[in-house]
Structures are given as structure tokens and as C-alpha cells.
Amino acid sequence: MTKKLLTLTFALSGTALAAALVLPALAQESLLPEGFGNPADTPAPRPTPTPSQTPAPTSAPKNGTTPPPVTSTVGATDTAGTAADAADEEGEDGEEVSPGTLKYDLPPGARRLLTRIGPLTPETGGLAPDAFGVRGQYAAAIMRRTNGQFASRWGQILLRRALVSAIDTPDTINGADLAADRASLLLRMGESIAARWIVQAVDYDRASPRLVATAQQTYLANADPAGMCPYVPAGLAHGDEQAWRLASAICSGLSGEAGPAGWAIGRVRSSGKISNFDILLTERVLGATGSGRRSTTIEWDNVDRLTSWRFGMATATAVPVPEPVRTSAPANMKGWTVLAPMTEMANRVAAAPEAAARGVLSSEAYVSLLSAAASEEEPAEALAAQTDQLRAAFGAADGGERHAAMQGLWGAGTTPVQSYAAMVSTARAAAALPVSTDVGSDPWQLLGSMLAGGYDVNAIAWVPKVTVGSRAWGVLAVGSPRPLNGTTAGTVGQFSGDDDSAGYLRSKFLLAGLAGLGRIETGAAASAASDLEVDLGKQTRWSRAIMAAAERREPGMVALLAAAGMQGEWSKVPPYHLYYIVRALREVGLASEARMIAAEALVRV
Template sequence: MVDPAVLAQYEMPASARRSLDSIGPLGAGQGGIDADAFGTADGRYVERLMRRLTAPLPSRWMSILLRRALVSRVDTPRNVNGADFAAERGWLLLRMGESVAARAVVQGVDTDNYTPKLYQVAMNTSLATGDPGGLCPLVEGAMRAVPSRSWTMAQAMCAGLSGYPAQAGPLLTAARRRSVASGIDLLLAQKVIGAGAQGRQAVTIEWDGVDALTSWRFGLAMATAVPVPDSLYATAGRQVTYWRALSPSMTIADRIAAAEAAAAQGVLSSAALVDLYGAAADDDSVQSMTTATARDLQTAYADRDPDARMAALRQLWGDASARPPYGRLVLTARAAARMPGAKDKAENDRLVASILSAGLDRTAVRWRGRVETGSDAWAMILLADPDAYGRVSYGDLASYTGGEGDSALKQRMLFAGLAGLGRLSPNDVERAAKSLDVRVGAENSWTRALDSAARAGQVGTVVLLAATGIQTSAWKGVPPEALYRIVGALRAVGLDGEARMIAAEAIARA
């Protein structure tokens, strides 16, 4: 009998093996953060930050930055195993709704280096992406390291997917006899087995009596093209909505239902959302309302008449007396960038907010002469300007009265953003902090940790701590003091662009 260790050398020679010292699909030259992003930080501390972080976050731009940090090819911090560190990153990405990014991180570890923690995260990653076949290379090792009901069922499914239904049948029967799975969970596994080569099982899935959507049910239903009732999606966390938007196996109609929420969160880009609506325009399965939105979007982007484009944007944004859903602003970002401006102050505010939702900062700055001083658009441009090196006067700051939303909070957010960006003099910072009651000098364990990581140049640690500072369901719950600290810390480690976008987003969404 061949020694497994010898066989492994032939299956994957040493030259092809990947080190646990540095893991991640995105290199620094491809848009990732630097490899030494965690510096001398204790890996156990970094893992605790990730594990305790409540996601999704209220900020699109903070979420985008956090994803970028988590998928970057970074050195494994001291005192942790590289595979476990990848597992923590993958698990946080899943909670953020970033199923595809989570899979990329998890698959960056060779299978013979998997730990119990990574096996567990890999199971959830395959389910979140609707890819039970991704479990098959891991089944044997997982059954030794973390035998569980899910892996027992995966063993049967993988036999079926590999074209061995004669092996899958007895495995499934044994699992049923031992009550490993039952009801809808068992039926979905049977349907996966039937989808394999030589699979001859026709299984009908009925959701009657099912009261919750688990990752198992979501993943297997997605893999076998079984529609999930909307009432069940309502029982799952928001991250499942984003998994749904990313799934290529779902119909355009199913993805559209989740796509705008995913774009508002930063899971989908503005371009990806526009492409999805473009596909919907030619898909007979989508509802007429979606088709109408796609037509309005085409007009907003392509019509030669600026008035017709503006009318289409108004239609897409909805009720003029209410703030548009942020996902709609993301959808119309590049259409807004083509507009010459509007006569209405509120419409200019929305146009600039839309432009900045896609990070088009230089385009937004060109609007400076078209917007009213003291408006939301003016405030956002002030914060987003990449070439602004001069300081803003106290009088300019005081001229901002806030637009749509909580005007008092937005005044404080503008001050916090400008102060964090270093755009106010020390005297004006002190004066405004007192008049607006923003305690920028307050210290606690979080501010001390953030300042320490920034001084040490630990970009990855700063990003995690910054995300920790805005764990709330909406921007209204983010303290201006926290925004001030976050913007300043991001600037200190070279993330100026992200700092500006987060500060501008606070005005758009507070």
C-alpha cells in the first residue's frame, strides 16, 4: 500500500504548495493593502476583533474598505495559525454578505493544511455560494477532523455529484436511519445527488411547514434551482440577501430583488448593478416594474436631452419629498455624473450624493460652482475633494445648516469629517467642538487602540478597529466623535481616499 505522505508529494509537489505565512487572493499591486498590514500585532487580538465585529455595517465605503483588507494577501500575524486566520477572515466576509470573497480567501489554503475551524467556514462558504461540489475535495479530511451531520450529508452528496449514485444511496440511507437529517434538509440533499452524473432521482421540494431559512437550505436550493419563498428570506439575516445578489445560478428576477440592497452595502458595484438591470431589460421572466426601471435607467444614461435624463432620474429616485433609497443613488451614479446640474437644491444634493456613491470624487468636485453654499452637495464636495489642501474657515463650517435628514447630526458629522481630515485649524476645531458638543478629545479603550495602531502603521488593524467603531444598524447611530477618530486614523495610514468617501457618505446618509 502506498504511503499517503509519499502519494501527497506526487499529487502536489513542494514547489506547488502554498505557505500559511501569507494568504489572500489580492496582492498589493492589484489593489490590496500591504503584506505587513498587521505589523507586530498579536494575531489572537486581531482574530478577536474579527470574531466580535457585528456585520453588516451601516457604511458602504467602510464595508468596501473592510472587504479589501480581508481579501488582501497579508502576512499571518504572530501567535496564530495561518489557516485559522484565513477562517476568521472568511467567516467575517460571510457575515458581511461577501460570499464570493469569502470563498476566495478560504480556497487560498491547501487542503492538507485545513484546521477544524477552516473546515467549518469552508462548509458555510460553499453553501453561501450555492456550490456543494466545492465540499468534495474536503470531505475526507473533514470527516476525520470535524465529523458532523453536515459533513456526513456532504459525503453522500459528493458521491452522487462524482457520478457514483450506487455509493450515494447507501450513505443517504444510513444518514436517514441515524437521523442525521430529515424533512426539507434531507430532500434537498437528495435533489443534489439526483443532479449528479447518472443521477436518476426526481425530488419535488415543497416549503410548506418550513419556518426558517438556514445556510444549508439556501445553498442547496440555489445549487438545484429551487425557488425559495420570499417569506423564508425574511427569516434570514441580511447577509443572505447579499449572497442572493451575487449568485450566478439564480434568475435575473431573483437577483434583482436583492441587488439594490447589496449595492447600498458595497457588495455590488455601481457598474455591476447597472449591468444587472441591463440584462433584466431583455429577460422575459422579470416583472414589468423591473423592466420599467431598466427603461428609465437607459434613458437616464443615454438620452441626448438633459431634461429627459433628469426626468428619468426623478422617476428612479421616487417620491421627491422623501430621501431616495441609497441603492438607487448607487444605480444612477454615472448617469448623475453626466448631468449639467439642476435648478432644485434637493436635486443637486441627490445628484452629488449619487456621484460620490460610486467614488467619482473628481467628477463631484467639478460641481462646486453649480451647488448652493451651505447645502448637502456643498458639504459633500468639501469633504470629498482629493485636491483640497487649504483649511476651511469656521464661517464656512457654520454656514452649513444641513439638508434632508437630521440637520443637527449632519452639522456635527461635517465638523467631525473636516476635523478628521485636518481641514480645520486647531482653534476652529476647539471652538466648533464646544458649540456643536462633539467631544473629539474624549478617550477610551477603543480610541487608544485605534491611535496606537495608526502610529504603528498597522493598516489592517486600523481598518478592523475603524469598522468596530461603527457597529450600528444605520448612520444615525454613528457618533460624530467616532467618525472624527476613524477619518483621522485612516488618513494616518495612507487611506485618504477611503477617509474622504466615508466622511462624505455620512452627510448623504445621516
């Protein structure tokens, strides 16, 4: 029981400890609101914000079927309730407390406003406050219709940065509601810690019903049941009553009030609306606090899916989740798993490749996690072999040996996700490899590994070593900080001659990236497009919307629409989407991100 209580205390004390390890279908027309791209209230163009640099050794920023919204079998969804009126920004001690809310004890001067929400400022790597423009309902609608599963690692990294920036709240939406939509999208992306940052940026007594529902999901994703406690009164008044009764039981138990906790559990069980398995998990949490049944046994025999409630309760109390249930869980839960420091290390390592490939983990964080796992007693044989190769990739005396170790890691993956995750893990090692090393005639994986970590300055040093028209040349043609000489329709045709991708998709992506970056003349681009039978200028509501956002100088909206245009796998992303994404990002001052996305497309198809 002492071990259980310590485990719960670790979880409930706040999962910010994870920050020590972690560095910070296709946008089809059906996913966009009616009238998308033709708004009536288009504002005047804004000045281009100065792009902020994140800590990285290069000019690029460093970090990488539509599922339903993140929900729980016992929790409210992120769209529950209706928008509440914004609280008085200058609330005073004598203000009236609405039913279902708690009185906030901070003095008025210490309270946070709803007019600007988010932790990152331009000085700390965030976007400008006006990055999403002035149409809040418009932005929120796109967020709600975006599934969070993106083809591009760099697309996710950019969108996370945009969503956690300190953004001005437009007059057309309640700031708490917009925060709820931002946090909900981050949860669908697997970014549980970033979602918590947004939820905690709003004082809990100013949370709208939608944010209250999102807060429950956020704290479950972070395996922090105690975080739900401030929202219980509002949840009982406006949300899923049975779910919040379970939460109230946990909070009563944490306060040492066994009677109210037992009464709440009894009410939920007698209602018959909640699975007994979820109630047992709640009782397991209560048992760990000393305020409930201490010997609750959890059996997963008849449980076939992992919900956010089950994830949060099981992770907080160190209840093992069977491998079949964990494997079949939604993809975003793998991000939650790897970011939860109280999760079994083996489960975090198993979830890490997908988290690294998607951008939830940076290259440095991924390597740190593998190193920590390997340092435990009796690590798995496969993990020990992997970390041995990583050590050789970083520290072997000879450049050839280091490159051979990297190749072993890149070739060990059994899926495209694992292979790309390996390239993410070797990014810094690849950047440190001497240019004099013999790496063969087409080192596209080496260059792709560098660019997966944003090491574009290191990558461009390899230009003299690559053959024009090779895959490595294509990666550099779009990923380098400056254009390469001699980029013509002929060189694109030379590249396509060796293209083994389905339907020459890689060559089409190369042309889309070059055209979007303005690195190929218009006539040459038109000639190459004709040869490849691709229409980069195709017009849709989505294309008009992203270019309109670029014209208004709204980098946050462009980042959101870019991610919406890369939902699913790279093989399903139309080349004209990549063209508009790269072009729009370049026009709003995000050229580094545009280059990394274009290079990633060539590496992953």
C-alpha cells in the same frame, strides 16, 4: 431531469462566472477583547505603505443587534474545532498523512505556503503584506466579534479589499485559522465570492478544523456543493459528523457511487439529528447527479427560515424558495443571492438594492444586472420602468432630461436603502452630467451619487454651483480631493441652521469629517463642537485601538477597526467614531477612502 442536471452542473462548475458581473451596534466596548488598545507586544512603527489605486476615473478607489455567525442547521460553525499545527512548509512526497486528511498530489514546489495568504497584491489593488501587523490572534479576535453589517458602503468596500489582500501570517496564529476568520467575516458581509478566494488560497490538506468548517459554509454560500468534497475526510474526523455525512453522500453521487451515497443518507436519517427537509434537499442534489432518488419533492410548508445549507442546496438545484422565507433570511444571504449566477433573475434583482447599498455590488455591476434582467423576455413592469429611466439618465440628449430621470430614480425608493441604491446606480451618469445643467440650488443627491461611485474629481467641478452652508456644500467639503476655501466654525454653523436630521447628526458628522481630514482649524473645530454639544475627542478602548493601529502604520487593522466602529445604521454611529475613523485612515495613506466615508455619512442621514 435534463434541465435539473444542467442547472446543477452550472452550479458545481464553479461560481466564478459571477465575477463577470461583479467588480471587485456600534463597535461598543463589549465587542472588543479585554486589554483592547493596550497590547503588551506593540511592535515598532512601520513605514507608510503607498496607497494602491483601483481602476476608477478618479483618485478615489472604485468598486461600497449583532447576528450570530454564519451557520447551518446541518453545518459546523466557523469556530468549530481547535487550531491545528501548521503543516510543514516544505512537505515532501513521502510525508505521513494525518488521519482524516487526503494525500495531496502536487509536487512540493507547487504547493502554497501558509505564511502569506490572499489573492490581491499591492500591484493588483491590495494592501501591503504587513497591513495587519504582527498580532494574529488580536486581529482574528476582532474579526470574530464583528457582525459584518456596516453602516458605510465604502467601509465595506475597504474592508473587503483588506481581507482579500495577500497578508503575511503573524507568528502568533496558524495561517489556516486566520484565513478561516477572514473568510467567515466576508461571509457575514455577504461577500461569498471573496470568501471563496480566501478558502481556495489554502491547500485543502493544510486546512485547520476551523477552516474546514468555514469551507463548508463558503461553498454553500456559493451554491457549489462539489467544492466541499476535498474537505469531507477532515470534516468527518473533526467537524459535525452528520453534516459531513450528507456532504459525503453528495460527493459519492458526483463520483457515480450510488451505494455509498445511499448508505450515508440512511445513516443520517436514522440518527434523527438532522431535519428531514435538509435530507430531502440533499437527495434532490443526488437525484440531479443520477445517483439518488430522482423524483424528490421539496415542500416548504413547515420551514420558516433559510439556513446556509438550505440556501446552497436549493440554489444549486433551482428549487424555488418561497418569498416569505427568502425575505426573512439574514441580510448577508441577500449578498449571496445576488452573486450566485444560477439564482432566478427575479430574486437577484430583488436582492440587488441592498447589495448595492452595502457595497457588495459596484455601480457598474448593479447597472449591468438590471440591464441583463430587463433584456429577458417579458420583464416585470417595475423593472422595465426602472431601466427606461436609467437609459434616460445615461443617454438622454439634454442634460436637464438626464437629471430629471436621475431624480425620478432617487425619489422612487420606498426605503433609505433603495434610495441610496438608486444613487449608486446613477453614479456614472451623474459624473457625466455637464456642469452647465440647471440642477437647482442644492444638488446634494447629484454629488452624493457621484461620490457613491468614487467620482470625486467630477464632483469638485460643481463647487462654483453650490451655496456655502448648503447640504451639497457639506458633501463637497469632506468629499472633494482638496479642501474648500472658507471652511470655518461660521460655515459649519450656517450648515447646521438648515440641518433637519435628528439631533443635528448631519452637522456633527460634517464637523467630525472636517476635523478628521484636518480641513478645519483646531480652534474653529472646538468652537463648532461646543455649539453642537459634541465631544469628538472622547476616549474609549476602541478609539485608543484604532489610533494605535494608525501610529503603527497598519492600514488593514485600521480598516478592520473602522468597520467595527460603523456596525449597524448611520443613525447609531457616534460622531466621534467618524472622527477617529477618518483621521486614522488618513494617517495610514487611505485618505481617499476616508473622504468617501465622510461624504457618505452626510448623504445617508
